[in-house]
Amino acid sequence: MSIAAGSTSPAEGWDTECDVLVVGSGGGGCTGAYTAAALGLDTLLIEKTPLFGGTTAYSGASLWLPGNQAQQRSGLDDSAQRALTYLRATVGERTRASLQESYVHHSAGLIAFLEENPRLRFRYEAFPDYYDAPGRFDRGRSVVPEEIDAEELGDLLEVLRPSWAADRLGADVPRTRLWGGQALIGRFLLALRETSRVRLSHSTALDRLVLENGRVVGVQALRDGRPLRIRARGGVILAAGGFEGSDALRRTYQAPRDSRWTMGPMGANTGDALRAGLAAGAGTDLLGESWWCPSVKLDDSTAAFTLGARSGIFVNARGRRFANESLPYDRMGRALLAQEADGVPLPCYWIYDGTTDGVPPGFVSANPTDAQPYLDSGVWKKADTLAGLAEKIGVPADELTATVERFNTFAEAGVDEDFHRGEDPYDRFFATGEGPNPNLVPLEKGPFHAVPLVLGDLGTKGGLTTDDQARVTTPDGEVVPGLYAAGNTMASVSGLVYPGPGVPIGSAMVFAYVAAKDIAQRQED
Numbered sequence: 040m041s042i043a044a045g046s047t048s049p050a051e052g053w054d055t056e057c058d059v060l061v062v063g064s065g066g067g068g069c070t071g072a073y074t075a076a077a078l079g080l081d082t083l084l085i086e087k088t089p090l091f092g093g094t095t096a097y098s099g100a101s102l103w104l105p106g107n108q109a110q111q112r113s114g115l116d117d118s119a120q121r122a123l124t125y126l127r128a129t130v131g132e133r134t135r136a137s138l139q140e141s142y143v144h145h146s147a148g149l150i151a152f153l154e155e156n157p158r159l160r161f162r163y164e165a166f167p168d169y170y171d172a173p174g175r176f177d178r179g180r181s182v183v184p185e186e187i188d189a190e191e192l193g194d195l196l197e198v199l200r201p202s203w204a205a206d207r208l209g210a211d212v213p214r215t216r217l218w219g220g221q222a223l224i225g226r227f228l229l230a231l232r233e234t235s236r237v238r239l240s241h242s243t244a245l246d247r248l249v250l251e252n253g254r255v256v257g258v259q260a261l262r263d264g265r266p267l268r269i270r271a272r273g274g275v276i277l278a279a280g281g282f283e284g285s286d287a288l289r290r291t292y293q294a295p296r297d298s299r300w301t302m303g304p305m306g307a308n309t310g311d312a313l314r315a316g317l318a319a320g321a322g323t324d325l326l327g328e329s330w331w332c333p334s335v336k337l338d339d340s341t342a343a344f345t346l347g348a349r350s351g352i353f354v355n356a357r358g359r360r361f362a363n364e365s366l367p368y369d370r371m372g373r374a375l376l377a378q379e380a381d382g383v384p385l386p387c388y389w390i391y392d393g394t395t396d397g398v399p400p401g402f403v404s405a406n407p408t409d410a411q412p413y414l415d416s417g418v419w420k421k422a423d424t425l426a427g428l429a430e431k432i433g434v435p436a437d438e439l440t441a442t443v444e445r446f447n448t449f450a451e452a453g454v455d456e457d458f459h460r461g462e463d464p465y466d467r468f469f470a471t472g473e474g475p476n477p478n479l480v481p482l483e484k485g486p487f488h489a490v491p492l493v494l495g496d497l498g499t500k501g502g503l504t505t506d507d508q509a510r511v512t513t514p515d516g517e518v519v520p521g522l523y524a525a526g527n528t529m530a531s532v533s534g535l536v537y538p539g540p541g542v543p544i545g546s547a548m549v550f551a552y553v554a555a556k557d558i559a560q561r562q563e564d
């Protein structure tokens with residue numbers, strides 16, 4: 040897993056060389072490296088940390104790749120045209136139509152290309168699109184990697200970044216059957232090792248790009264603190280994630296946020312590729328944007344993404360509901376942002392009753408299954424009455440009590456007159472309640488709980504501007520020759536929205552694939 044000598048002696052002034060250098064080993068980087076190698080290019084992938092997989096390894100690896108053959112095997116009648124209608128309806132004009140087209144039109148080809156390798160297998164899995172817009176599939180259109188036995192990975196398992204709960208919380212998560220991001224990166228590591236044309240080098244960080252006559256011809260990396268000059272004859276694909284791990288860059292480009300509330304691997308994605316791209320003259324866009332999510336505060340230093348609230352309500356610092364609690368997570372994140380914009384300070388609170396033994400009743404509330412440590416630490420609160428709870432969290436007791444009473448009347452009638460919770464197929468996908476509206480579960484039984492909700496993220500999504508082939512562009516729209524970007528290093532095709540499950544990794548994979556193909560084509564020419 041370290042740099043082997045290059046296939047040929049490096050040119051003078053370089054320590055090693057390759058056709059394609061890929062920076063980062065998440066969904067974008069692995070796809071770029073695999074594509075380049077499968078197309079016959081001598082490929083080198085460098086990864087800053089000792090583990091491969093990045094945030095992608097933590098993820099569910101839903102992939103929004105419309106019209107692909109894995110969907111077809113399940114009988115889903117999707118098409119690039121239908122998906123494009125949906126993308127246009129949700130993203131609108133905020134990103135170029137041609138970029139959106141490039142994403143959608145290469146999706147099916149990507150899956151067909153990957154599935155030529157038996158290691159890389161995908162299947163459809165229901166998970167509704169996030170907006171009620173033309174072209175939507177109510178049950179969703181995403182595919183996921185097929186699960187894989189951990190033992191098939193052999194020694195590669197040691198360099199695969201573990202799941203979020205294991206890596207970030209130190210939880211004892213059995214590693215027997217890998218699914219989601221673990222399966223995706225695990226399968227890629229196997230496929231990459233089996234091609235003879237890829238070298239994988241962990242603990243090797245991009246430091247800066249090397250340019251000659253305006254063209255990116257390689258990089259200077261740091262390995263064990265020592266500089267390493269890598270020549271890339273065909274191109275460099277930056278797929279090094281966003282800048283969610285950098286408080287400094289967050290302060291520069293976003294409202295102040297605590298980088299520890301991101302869900303990305305700690306210390307990994309600190310915007311190195313963004314900085315390197317800027318120094319090479321690249322343009323940027325969407326730097327204020329992230330893949331937002333509400334996160335339950337675990338202690339003073341971390342918070343965990345929550346998704347699919349099955350019961351309870353979210354209230355703001357005034358003790359009032361402010362949104363449909365069953366909204367997709369990025370939309371709920373934006374509702375939290377709107378609270379701030381309206382002058383209502385965060386955190387908000389997830390208020391739920393005593394039916395879940397104190398555990399937040401979400402489909403995913405990334406990981407706590409035991410509430411006691413958080414209650415003991417005083418970050419989460421509980422009280423026998425709503426008034427007592429209100430006092431503990433500092434919201435007006437009469438407001439909180441009135442909010443819950445009003446919500447309970449909605450639950451009885453089955454209609455949320457304020458925020459229409461339970462009316463959208465996405466809401467109902469996670470619902471397990473009974474009664475006329477399974478998303479509206481009355482809060483009746485004490486003790487009542489309050490868990491602070493902060494604005495977390497799955498990574499930032501603003502970055503380097505590109506053309507439709509993922510070639511990095513300058514602020515004037517000129518191509519920076521030899522330089523490509525994908526994933527959260529690239530200004531996202533999805534603009535100001537998160538259209539559906541799997542857009543982050545799906546688009547990362549597509550643009551890395553497109554980049555590698557472009558390099559291969561230019562090499563051939």
Ligand SMILES: Cc1cc2nc3c(=O)[nH]c(=O)nc-3n(C[C@H](O)[C@H](O)[C@H](O)COP(=O)(O)OP(=O)(O)OC[C@H]3O[C@@H](n4cnc5c(N)ncnc54)[C@H](O)[C@@H]3O)c2cc1C
Pocket residue numbers: 062063064065066067068085086087088090091092093094095096097098099100101102103203243244245246278279280281302303307308309310311312330344497498525526527528540541542543544545547
């Ligand atoms: C719990 C969770 C669930 C999610 N579920 C989904 C889902 O189902 N579907 C979906 O589409 N998205 C999902 N996401 C979001 C998604 O995981 C990320 O947006 C996506 O993985 C980003 O991919 P990437 O390739 O851009 O970056 P990453 O996967 O983060 O990879 C970037 C890599 O670059 C490396 N790197 C950074 N700097 C350097 C450097 N200087 N030199 C070399 N390497 C460097 C990092 O160490 C990292 O390994 C989820 C996120 C979380 C946290």
